Amino acid sequence: xxxxxxxxxxxxxxxxxxxxxxxxxxxxxxxxxxxxxxxxxxxxxxxxxxxxxxxxxxxxxxxxxxxxxxxxxxxxxxxxxxxxxxxxxxxxxxxxxxxxxxxxxxxxxxxxxxxxxxxxxxxxxxxxxxxxxxxxxxxxxxxxxxxxxxxxxxxxxxxxxxxxxxxxxxxxxxxxxxxxxxxxxxxxxxxxxxxxxxxxxxxxxxxxxxxxxxxxxxxxxxxxxxxxxxxxxxxxxxxxxxxxxxxxxxxxxxxxxxxxxxxxxxxxxxxxxxxxxxxxxxxxxxxxxxxxxxxxxxxxxxx
Amino acid sequence: xxxxxxxxxxxxxxxxxxxxxxxxxxxxxxxxxxxxxxxxxxxxxxxxxxxxxxxxxxxxxxxxxxxxxxxxxxxxxxxxxxxxxxxxxxxxxxxxxxxxxxxxxxxxxxxxxxxxxxxxxxxxxxxxxxxxxxxxxxxxxxxxxxxxxxxxxxxxxxxxxxxxxxxxxxxxxxxxxxxxxxxxxxxxxxxxxxxxxxxxxxxxxxxxxxxxxxxxxxxxxxxxxxxxxxxxxxxxxxxxxxx
Numbered sequence: 001x002x003x004x005x006x007x008x009x010x011x012x013x014x015x016x017x018x019x020x021x022x023x024x025x026x027x028x029x030x031x032x033x034x035x036x037x038x039x040x041x042x043x044x045x046x047x048x049x050x051x052x053x054x055x056x057x058x059x060x061x062x063x064x065x066x067x068x069x070x071x072x073x074x075x076x077x078x079x080x081x082x083x084x085x086x087x088x089x090x091x092x093x094x095x096x097x098x099x100x101x102x103x104x105x106x107x108x109x110x111x112x113x114x115x116x117x118x119x120x121x122x123x124x125x126x127x128x129x130x131x132x133x134x135x136x137x138x139x140x141x142x143x144x145x146x147x148x149x150x151x152x153x154x155x156x157x158x159x160x161x162x163x164x165x166x167x168x169x170x171x172x173x174x175x176x177x178x179x180x181x182x183x184x185x186x187x188x189x190x191x192x193x194x195x196x197x198x199x200x201x202x203x204x205x206x207x208x209x210x211x212x213x214x215x216x217x218x219x220x221x222x223x224x225x226x227x228x229x230x231x232x233x234x235x236x237x238x239x240x241x242x243x244x245x246x247x248x249x250x251x252x253x254x255x256x257x258x259x260x261x262x263x264x265x266x267x268x269x270x271x272x273x274x275x276x277x278x279x280x281x282x283x284x285x286x287x288x289x290x291x292x293x294x295x296x297x298x299x300x301x302x303x
Numbered sequence: 304x305x306x307x308x309x310x311x312x313x314x315x316x317x318x319x320x321x322x323x324x325x326x327x328x329x330x331x332x333x334x335x336x337x338x339x340x341x342x343x344x345x346x347x348x349x350x351x352x353x354x355x356x357x358x359x360x361x362x363x364x365x366x367x368x369x370x371x372x373x374x375x376x377x378x379x380x381x382x383x384x385x386x387x388x389x390x391x392x393x394x395x396x397x398x399x400x401x402x403x404x405x406x407x408x409x410x411x412x413x414x415x416x417x418x419x420x421x422x423x424x425x426x427x428x429x430x431x432x433x434x435x436x437x438x439x440x441x442x443x444x445x446x447x448x449x450x451x452x453x454x455x456x457x458x459x460x461x462x463x464x465x466x467x468x469x470x471x472x473x474x475x476x477x478x479x480x481x482x483x484x485x486x487x488x489x490x491x492x493x494x495x496x497x498x499x500x501x502x503x504x505x506x507x508x509x510x511x512x513x514x515x516x517x518x519x520x521x522x523x524x525x526x527x528x529x530x531x532x533x534x535x536x537x538x539x540x541x542x543x544x545x546x
Contacts, residue, residue: 084387
């Protein structure tokens, strides 16, 4: 019931398309929105949170359109990326004010519960201006959770956190997901998404590039063709021999060496060394040409 | 006035606005008004109409709009600029309550920092609770109500609210209002002067509008500005990451 549904949603700014015809359903559990910076993850979260109107398509949260509908905030909690909070308030006052804005029956109890959830009780009476980045992030989560929403949206929640704070936050989000809430967070870091979420949605250049179980997407990523750049004492001769190998699907002579496309990563790395020794060719450099996250994304988009 | 939600919004707004050491900035022009008035009083000017000049020209058409501009554009504009407004808007609070509470704080602060000093200056200039002193006080109270509706609206509509507000006060009210009679019909400064003059009956105030016109047009402008502000806030959007 607390699902987020996007039906052919697009959002553009003038000529720039930020979100391009995305259809997806996000249900209970933790879902990670993965994608490089500028891919449209924040735009997607802002659309879901009712802080942006879709240019085309429908978007509903728990069955209700989120744009122009402040009522959805009874269902949705939002942790925005920007670090600006009312820093002159204490953590407790900030969360309690949010509870009062929600008109909760017992704001004090809800505030205590939310602050305990993010383990900020010790620092709750300090002004937010004295908090570290990680503490601010946690107090923002407490405010977003104060009305016990079934849907929680977090924009880059791990940005600027140290490893311990990161683990703690992951743990919290995991618990909330286990309780049956719909937790959606964005990240451009593969490991964060991998550790935390069962389901991921990969967004690249405004499009939904891959979607589903993390392991399936991981397999898709590792079994893709690998591209290497090899510099040797005799590029052309080695290239001629390599193209005869079943593990190699393409060879190109370029200014900075041989660009080799291998379908089987393991077989290629074993055969290259043997081949070079047999031919008396000296291997000077062997570099993976596409190990950056960006190339993984590019591959996912083109696949 | 608006229940718990309105009180929370107003309390946060009050602290945010007063806490940023802005109170000193708010106090500068009213302080100048009172000091100049005192200096003039002590120097016994020959021109008999000097109190109307300083209270009307300087007090009502310079100090009041500038103070309202700084306050009215900051009660909501500062939070929109730094993004903290999201925490307020990500709750089921009606947008009308948000605008109403922030507007109420702006009006109250402007009355404290512009209307009360105008009364003090009036008392000093005219030597007591004269019609002129009470008239300009009434005009300043009404002006606080009208100007802030416009400036709060500007802060939702544009990120350059102060620039547009200055253009309005200086160019529209200051220059065009003096040259073009029609511009006076759409000038909050003239509404304030009209209301002030209905009590003061002082030709030195140069009021162009009569009380009914000033009150009706002022109420219309105020209501229209607040409606626009609520509607624009309801469509408040977060900018996405640069594509």
